[in-house]
Amino acid sequence: MIQLKNSLQIEKMKIAGRITGEALLLAGEAIKEGVSTKHLDDIIRNYIEKCGAKPTFLGYGGFPGSACISINDQVIHGIPSPEVILREGDIVKIDVGANIGGFIGDSANTFPVGRVSESARKLIETTKESFYRGAEQFKEGNRIGDIGHAIQTYCEDRGFGVIRKYVGHGVGRELHEDPEVPNYGKPGRGPRLVKGMTLAIEPMVSVGSYEVKELRDGWTVVTADGSLTAHYEHSVALTEEGLVYLTRVDETL
Ligand code: MG
Ligand code: MG
Numbered sequence: 084m085i086q087l088k089n090s091l092q093i094e095k096m097k098i099a100g101r102i103t104g105e106a107l108l109l110a111g112e113a114i115k116e117g118v119s120t121k122h123l124d125d126i127i128r129n130y131i132e133k134c135g136a137k138p139t140f141l142g143y144g145g146f147p148g149s150a151c152i153s154i155n156d157q158v159i160h161g162i163p164s165p166e167v168i169l170r171e172g173d174i175v176k177i178d179v180g181a182n183i184g185g186f187i188g189d190s191a192n193t194f195p196v197g198r199v200s201e202s203a204r205k206l207i208e209t210t211k212e213s214f215y216r217g218a219e220q221f222k223e224g225n226r227i228g229d230i231g232h233a234i235q236t237y238c239e240d241r242g243f244g245v246i247r248k249y250v251g252h253g254v255g256r257e258l259h260e261d262p263e264v265p266n267y268g269k270p271g272r273g274p275r276l277v278k279g280m281t282l283a284i285e286p287m288v289s290v291g292s293y294e295v296k297e298l299r300d301g302w303t304v305v306t307a308d309g310s311l312t313a314h315y316e317h318s319v320a321l322t323e324e325g326l327v328y329l330t331r332v333d334e335t336l
Contacts, residue, residue, distance in 0.1 A: 084261055085253060085260070085261045085262055085274060085280065086253065086255050086256065086260055086261070087277065087278075087279030087280060088255055088279050088280075088281050088320065089279065090322070090323075092186065092255070093279075093281065093320050093322060093327070093329075095183075095184045095185065095186045096186045096187075096188065096254075096255065096281060096318065096320065096329050097327075097329055098183055098184060098186075099136065099181050099182060099183045099184065099186045099187055099188040099329075100188035100190070100318050100328075100329030100330040101188070101329075101330075101332055102130075102131060102134045102136045102181040102183060102188065103131075103179050103180060103181040103188030103189065103190050103318070103330045104188070104190055104317075104330040104331055104332035104333075104336070105130065105134075105332050106126075106127045106130045106131050106150075106179050106181060107127070107177060107179045107190050107191070107192055107330075108332055108333060108336070109126050109127070109130050110123045110126050110127050110150065110177050110179070111177065111192060111194050113126055114169060114175055114194045114196060115169065115196065115197070116169055116170060116171045116196055116197055117168060117169065118168070118169050119163075119164065119165045119166070119167060119168050119169075120152040120154070120161070120163040120164055120167040120169070120175075121163045121164050121165040121167070122165075123150070123152055123163065123175075123177065124148045124149050124150050124152060124163030127149050127150045127177075127179055128141070128149035128150075131149065131179075131181045134181070134183070135183060136181040136182055136183035137181065137182045137183070138150070138179075138180065138181060138182075139180025139181060139182050139187050139189070139258050140178075140179070140180050140258075143180075143258065146160075146162075146302065147162055147163075148162055148163040149163075149179075150163065150177055150178060150179045151176075151177070151178040151191075152167075152175065152176070152177050152178075153175075153176040153178075153303065153304075153312075153314070154167065154169070154173050154174070154175055154176075155173055155174060155311055155312075156305045156306045156309045156310060156311060156312060157176070157303050157304065157305050157312070158176075158246055158249070158287050158289075158295055158304045158305060158306060158312045158314065159176070159178060159249060159287060159304050159314060160302040160303055160304050161176070161302070161303050162300060162302055162303065169196045170196060171196055171197035171198060172196065172197065172198065172199050172200065172203075173195075173196040173199075174193055174194070174195055174196070174199055174203050174206075174207060174311060174313065175193065175194045175195075175196060176191060176192070176193045176194075176312070176313065176314040177191060177192060177194065178190075178191035178314065178316065179191070180258055185256060186255060186256060187254055187255065187256070187257070187258050187318075188254075188318050188329060188330045189254050189258060189283040189285075189316060189318050189330070190283075190316050190317050190318060190330035190331075191285060191314045191315060191316035192211075192314075192315055192316075192336065193207050193210060193211075193313040193314055193315060195207065202290055202311070203311055205241070206243060206288060206290055206311055206312075206313045207313045209237070209238055209241050209243055209288060209313075210238070210243075210286050210287075210288040210313035210314065210315045211313075211315045212237065213233075213234045213237040213238050213266075213286045213288065213315075214234070214284060214285070214286050214315045214316070214317065216233040216234060216236075216237045217230040217231070217233045217234040217266070217284050217286065218230075218284055218317070218319055218326060218328075219233065219326075220232075220233045221276060221280075221282065221284070221319055221321055221326050222276060222321065222325065222326065223276060223277060223278060223321065224275075224276070225275075225276045226270075226271055226272055226273045226274060226275055226276060227262055227263075227264055227265075227268070227272070227273030227274050227276065228268035228269045228270055228271060228272030228273040229268075229270050229271065229276075230251075230264060230268075230282075230284060231264065231265040231266050231267045231268030231273075232267070232268050232269060232270045234266045234267070234284075234286045235266060235267040235268065238266075238286065238288050243288050243289060243290060244288065244289040244290075244291060244292055244293035245266045245267050245286065245287070245288055245289075245293055246266065246287035246288070246289060246293050246295060246312070247265070247266075247267060247293055248295050248304075249287055249295075249304065250263045250264055250265045250266060250285075251263070251264030251265070251266065251282060251283050251284045251285045251286075251316070252264055252282070252283050253280070253281060253282055253283075254281055254282065254283040254318050255281050260281075262274045262282075264282050264283070264284055264285075266285070266286045266287065266288075276321060277321065278321050278322060278323065279320075279321065279322075280320070280321045281318065281319070281320045281321075281329070282318070282319055282320075283316055283317070283318050283319075284316065284317065284319060285314065285315065285316030286314070286315055286316075287312060287313075287314045288312060288313050288314075289306050289310050289311070289312045290310040290311045290312070291306060291308045291309075291310030291311075292306060292307055292308045292310065293306075294306070294307035294308070295307060316330075317329065317330045317331055318330045
């Protein structure tokens, strides 16, 4: 069942969202060659806890990190490790959640390490722009399928594949609430979009195939063909004033 939020609850989600966005921003600023993914995870955990919040992912289903940090062909759910060291040319996906006041923020971004290939740069840009194309469809009168259709069309027109196995979702008191928000679909299909809905819209996009598989660590999801992937996510709300980005703390993000 879709849990609609009133304006007070959305104000609380803005607090969780801001902490989430700031933690992601801080980790992004620390990205450079030679840094471990565990170091980035520590930055995120320390910041979230300093704010009096809790890292949502820590212990979620047994996940060992505070953030999911996934490199290159890893799509999502990468486990932070002191042994995973960033190299020039890598692209790094960081996915963060923070809980405070009974509500959750959920946001992800993809960062280049130094100079990256032209196709990696184009993938990152396309993924981010596809998010905004999808988010623009989050308005009254539209349906969930309008969001996914906008994302899919934008990515596929540029020759990229949209991951189908993992999808966006409602967010609020729980990390994953109804409805599912696929990054593909048909216009005019699915649940109707109404005020009070809060969603995590999160395109996961691949240079090659959209088929994925899970590694033997039981968490990390990689593309089946080893192609590069990018991820971009914000928590968003539909309010009296229209679309609100709950986890965006910088206009450039
Ligand atoms: Mg996320
Ligand atoms: Mg999410």
